[in-house]
Amino acid sequence: xxxRDSGIDAxxxxxxxxxxxxxxxxxxxxxxxxxxxxxxxxxxxETWLRWSGVDHATVRDPRAFLVRVTTRQALTRLRTxxxxxxxxxxxxLPEPLLIAPDVAEDVELAESVSMAMLLVLxxxxxxxxxxxxxxxxxxxxxxxxxxxxxxxxxxxxQIAHRARAHVAARRPRERVSPAEARDxxxxxxxxxxxxxxxxxxxxxxxxxxxxxxxxGVVRAAVEPVVGVADVTEVLVRLGGALLRxxxxxxxxxxxxxxxxxIDTVVALRLDAGLITGLYAVRNPEKxxxxxxxxxxxx
Numbered sequence: 001x002x003x004r005d006s007g008i009d010a011x012x013x014x015x016x017x018x019x020x021x022x023x024x025x026x027x028x029x030x031x032x033x034x035x036x037x038x039x040x041x042x043x044x045x046e047t048w049l050r051w052s053g054v055d056h057a058t059v060r061d062p063r064a065f066l067v068r069v070t071t072r073q074a075l076t077r078l079r080t081x082x083x084x085x086x087x088x089x090x091x092x093l094p095e096p097l098l099i100a101p102d103v104a105e106d107v108e109l110a111e112s113v114s115m116a117m118l119l120v121l122x123x124x125x126x127x128x129x130x131x132x133x134x135x136x137x138x139x140x141x142x143x144x145x146x147x148x149x150x151x152x153x154x155x156x157x158q159i160a161h162r163a164r165a166h167v168a169a170r171r172p173r174e175r176v177s178p179a180e181a182r183d184x185x186x187x188x189x190x191x192x193x194x195x196x197x198x199x200x201x202x203x204x205x206x207x208x209x210x211x212x213x214x215x216g217v218v219r220a221a222v223e224p225v226v227g228v229a230d231v232t233e234v235l236v237r238l239g240g241a242l243l244r245x246x247x248x249x250x251x252x253x254x255x256x257x258x259x260x261x262i263d264t265v266v267a268l269r270l271d272a273g274l275i276t277g278l279y280a281v282r283n284p285e286k287x288x289x290x291x292x293x294x295x296x297x298x
Contacts, residue, residue: 018062019051024297025063025138026070028113031296032133033074033126034081035094035118037289043073064144071130071148078126089216091224093279094118095286096248096265097294103250107175109298110250112137115267115279118249120170124163131156132163138298172271178252184270185245185252192254195239197232204228205274215283231278238264255290262287 026047030040047070059065085092094115103110111117112133121129130149134140135156142153142160149156176184184203191199210231214220225231242257248267256264265287269277281287 015051015056018056019048019066022063022066024295026066027294028109028296028298029067029070029133029138030074031097032112032118032121032137033071033078033129035122036081037095037097037294039077039081040074043070043077046073064147067134067138067140068144068148071134072150075126075130075149078129082126089214090220090222091211091213092122093211093213093281093286094249096253096267096281096290097296098290098292099247099250099296100293101247103247103296105178106298108137109296111171111175113249113296114251114269115249116269116277117167117171119279120167123170124166127151128159128163128166131159132167135160136164136167172269172276174272176270176273180273181252181268181270182245184273184275185254185268188268188275189243189245189254192235192238193243195236197236200232200235201228203275204231205271205276208274208276208278210234210278210280212280213283213286215285217284218282220280220282235278250296262290265290 023044026044027040030043031037034040034043047066050069050073051066054065056062096115097113099113103113121132124132127149131145134145134148135142140148142156145160146153146156151159187199188203190196191203206228207226208228208231210221210225212220212225221234225234238256241263244255244257246253246255248265251267253265253267255262256266263282265281267279267281268275269279
């Protein structure tokens with residue numbers, strides 16, 4: 001139908017509004033499956049092209065349809081990304097995102113987009129990852145997930161059970177409140193800035209792991225740095241940089257600036273009050289969105 005006064009196709013407007021209203025959800029689905037905002041945006045573009053080409057009168061549930069298309073597009077891209085990661089120089093880390101502070105209040109959503117969780121999801125097979133994200137984060141029913149991943153509902157139940165157990169064995173043993181995480185980050189930042197080795201040793205677990213992603217573009221460790229002594233030695237080198245605490249992927253992190261530009265984003269993994277993981281993203285291609293907030297939702 002065309003609005004005679006405006007000349008605008010009302011059906012096209014409704015379809016556009018529907019896509020826009022679900023955009024944050026669709027981006028989050030794609031990002032949690034891919035760990036890359038750039039690839040998630042490409043998936044959304046492909047989803048929009050598919051959405052704009054269907055007869056919307058035949059779509060009973062736009063949200064379910066859009067999630068299904070996004071999931072299928074992300075699965076296709078995820079398999080391509082896995083081949084790309086095989087030749088990646090050094091550790092591969094997810095692309096960090098500045099996320100609105102209110103996301104941190106949605107504990108489950110914040111945990112699902114955290115660097116630590118995204119790295120756990122990397123250890124799942126593509127279909128397992130899709131099923132886990134759609135079920136555990138977005139609470140889709142098994143029939144809906146089955147249509148998205150081209151499996152039967154009983155098969156999806158089994159995949160979900162297997163993925164849930166896999167993730168549970170690798171996620172932090174206890175959740176840390178946003179307030180406690182901010183306190184740890186503030187103390188960590190002060191210790192790094194001042195070179196306070198004693199302070200660092202008090203808050204870092206003995207078996208801490210530091211992953212540094214330079215992508216072969218900038219200097220970075222090509223192997224994980226393991227153990228409090230070696231990790232602390234790396235951290236004290238940040239003493240001359242400008243450190244700014246912020247929220248990255250819904251959790252406290254540090255932005256490291258040198259010569260006025262973002263040099264590194266350091267996200268922390270906390271477990272039982274200690275820092276057990278440090279994820280330092282230095283690849284400039286992954287820092288391009290750090291100058292603005294990215295909207296996520298479910």
